[in-house]
Amino acid sequence: MRVEQLSIDIVGLAGACSYALDCIEAELVNVKNKHGKRVAYISVCMAKYCAIQGDALQDLAICALLHDNALTQYISEEVQKYPDTDIKNDLSENKTNMHCVYGEKNITKIPFKTDISNVILYHHEHADGTGPFRKKWHEIPLFSRIIHLADIVDIIGNSIESADHRWDFICQYLSQNKDRLFDSECVNAFQKGFTKESFMCLRDDSFETKLWEIVPREKQFFDWKTCKNVADFFAKIVDYKSSFTSRHSIGVAEKASLLARYMGYDSVIVHKMYLAGALHDIGKMAVGNEILEKPDKLTDDEFSKMKNHAGYTYLILSEVNDFEDIRDWAAFHHEKLNGKGYPFGKTADELNEPERMMACVDIYQALTEDRPYKKGLSHEKTCDILDDMSQKGFIDSDISKTIRECFGRI
Template identity: 85%
Template sequence: MYYDRIIPMKEELSIDIIGLAGAYSYALDCIEAELVNIKNKHGKRVAYISICMAEYWKIQGDELQDLAMCALLHDNALTQYISEELKKDSVINCKKDLSEKKTNLHCIYGEKNITKIPFKTDVSNVILYHHEHADGTGPFQKKWNEIPLFARIIHLADTIDIIGNNTGSGNNSWNFICQYLLKNRDGLFDSECVNAFFHAFTHSESFICLRDNSFETKLWEIIPRQKQVFDWKTCKNVADFFAKIVDYKSSFTSRHSIGVAEKAAFFAQYIGYDSINVQKIYLAGALHDIGKMAVGNEILEKPDKLTDDEFSKMKNHAGYTYLILSEVNDFEEIRDWAAFHHEKLNGKGYPFGKTAAELNEPERIMACIDIYQALTEDRPYKKGLSHEKTCEILDDMAQKGFVDSDISKKIRECFGGI
């Protein structure tokens, strides 16, 4: 609704898209860790194993970057899958389904979602078939010669990282991985991919960097973090892709991030921001709650009042947003606009206790729009408030020194006639 009222913009925004994918891979790891025993940086390790294997085929340039992007986001539909397909089951059943069946539904969702990302090469069916087996016994019964190479690479890398994560460390883990690959050659994995793995990792020492996290430096050395220039439509697609991942985390906030993004951009344009800053604030709105991926749903969806300890954990989400988005190159401005949405002018907000002197206008806008969206949207436990009632609450908060009174007044004007 609000997006349709934003005047089309011609100026283009530069974004470290690979860095943003890497940041979000951490958020996805947090979700997977709730259900199966996956350590942080799973997505980055899968990406590193994948690009090391790619050297076997001399894959370079744009193709190598797109392989890394697919690997980082191979489980992009995890929150959507859990929300739409597994909520009716117990957590135990969720774990069993994710770890044993590897159902094709999250692959279908993920393939559809990934079309919003501006890849430079054709990555069709890579996410869709990344759980297929070489012998045709996978979810879609596709044999290895019917599966894109990138999907086959990611399948092996994903499986190996999970095995390595659950078999200890050192030579015992390496030996188990070697035996597992040889045993499942031409079954789970095609011979070519097995050969590529052993070409890239010749002994346990070459694999050890995955244990001490030194691999991440090597990952970004192989995959340059070059900023790409996007038009408004592409920028919005990228923002919406990542916002959707966050919003599916909890049914309580099913469209919150996209709602904040749309209203923040509409408001920024209303008060005269130029097109670049309108795009930046849209992106900040879409990303502002990424830190909630690190907070358990038992807290996010608790219908009763949170205990002090639970509220403390809930408040951590803004700090996680700051830390996660700090991974993206030249993203400090958007990161701060996103992460400071719970700061208050009187210094009593979180996560950093910023004061009025430390909060600029876009950060103040995000704080007000986040409140406005939260109050006006329907949630399972409450009906959204009217525009007038919401503005009364914002005005009261402004009088108490929590939010900017000028922005509160302009919000009343901006959204009053819609």
């Protein structure tokens, strides 16, 4: 039996997702755009002096890009358990063990080439054993210690406005906290990996080019089980962003692939549709929950901000090499055949069948799923609404009819 494989730029996908994670972290601590990528760049520059290379270097970069992958999950679950919790203060006081636990479990879905056990779990530990799990430096994986230092250095660096003072302050901070927060090996690696001049590249976009020179963006073939795990990893991050859409991305992914198979597409397209469905709302990470979770009608300004999420999805997924099909199927899910959709206002002539399918599936999933403020509609009622939308020229009528047949079997 032939096993289908997909070729994916896994490093690029992790890098693209790091932007979405930055949007969440920016609400909690002082991080700026491309925080995850800067942490990855600092980490791989330090790795040069720790004899890390090849597959291990790539795995370190992915871990650094996704070091806080469980922030949305942590925030969502803690707020549900303890509504009065001050999440920002909770994190700043180092009560970070749960998001590290969640993150360690989540990261197992990513295909690594080397053993990265406990790297995410212990990336907030201190060298002297005063961190969340009270592990001392010799009990902590080297990758964890590198990412911990890189994370703190970037946060501190962005808290100092003066470029002239930034480098000196960081060097002084590392020296003062050597063998307390950070072990000597990592401090030395940072000091050897950077000069004041080379550190300044982190203030512009030039470091990103250098990052991808150190860690090549090579596409790799993965079997479908691995690809599905990757898709589910990113969908989980997105869906935890809001309690209103706790399984929306997974639902769209499952139904988009089911519809594609029903319509006769080959397995590669079916699997790509699953990936596109899982990633279609990744742009919502850049939209505030006060808009995402507003049960009332959005104002014109709020709706304008909400519409930006599809554009963000397009921009985020554009960072992944050879991902154009999946990017477009994901990002065009709010386009309409009459040209009145968003973010690009595409017309029927500009929308292919998979893009039209994703738009219909997204609507179907949104209408049928329960939300805190509404009960999901029945299959028949939802299909009636889809048919009405097709008659008005919003969506494809043939796909609407096929959905009635296909999903009626579920």
